[in-house]
Amino acid sequence: MTYRAQPYPRELRERAVRMVAEVTPNYDSQWAAIGAVAQKLGVGTAETVRKWVRQAEIDQGQRPGGSTEESAEIKRLKREVAELRRANEILKAASAFFAAELDRPSTRS
Missing domain, CATH: 1.10.10.10 (Winged helix-like DNA-binding domain superfamily/Winged helix DNA-binding domain)
Incomplete structure (x- = not known):
């Protein structure tokens, strides 16, 4: 560490x-x-x-x-991009899950 x-x-x-x-x-x-x-x-x-x-x-x-303000803005934007990428991955996984549910044949009569 x-x-x-x-x-x-x-x-x-x-x-x-x-x-x-x-x-x-x-x-x-x-x-x-x-x-x-x-x-x-x-x-x-x-x-x-x-x-x-x-x-x-x-x-x-x-x-x-690069000024202190520019460095702070870049750091903030990098954090935001990382957060958005994580959210995008979650949405992709959810989309794949629901797509698989829709493709599954229904067992109801």
Whole structure:
């Protein structure tokens, strides 16, 4: 079984992104700033904070890619498609069952 930790609160993610933007000029690189912010906020790895920063840049139109809203919509639509496929399979099975009932010769006199 794969364990997936609960996501960090949205407020913490937003704070980390703001902090990286504020402190980057004080470091040699954005990566160094990201590492410092991750450590200061107690985030597991700097890579986690880097992903938050990149996603914020995409959402703000500063970087190409799928926005958070687009990703959420795609995820919702995939769930809906899966649900509709399950419903379709149930309807196919029911249709086959009733078709077989209609084809069966009647034993009534």
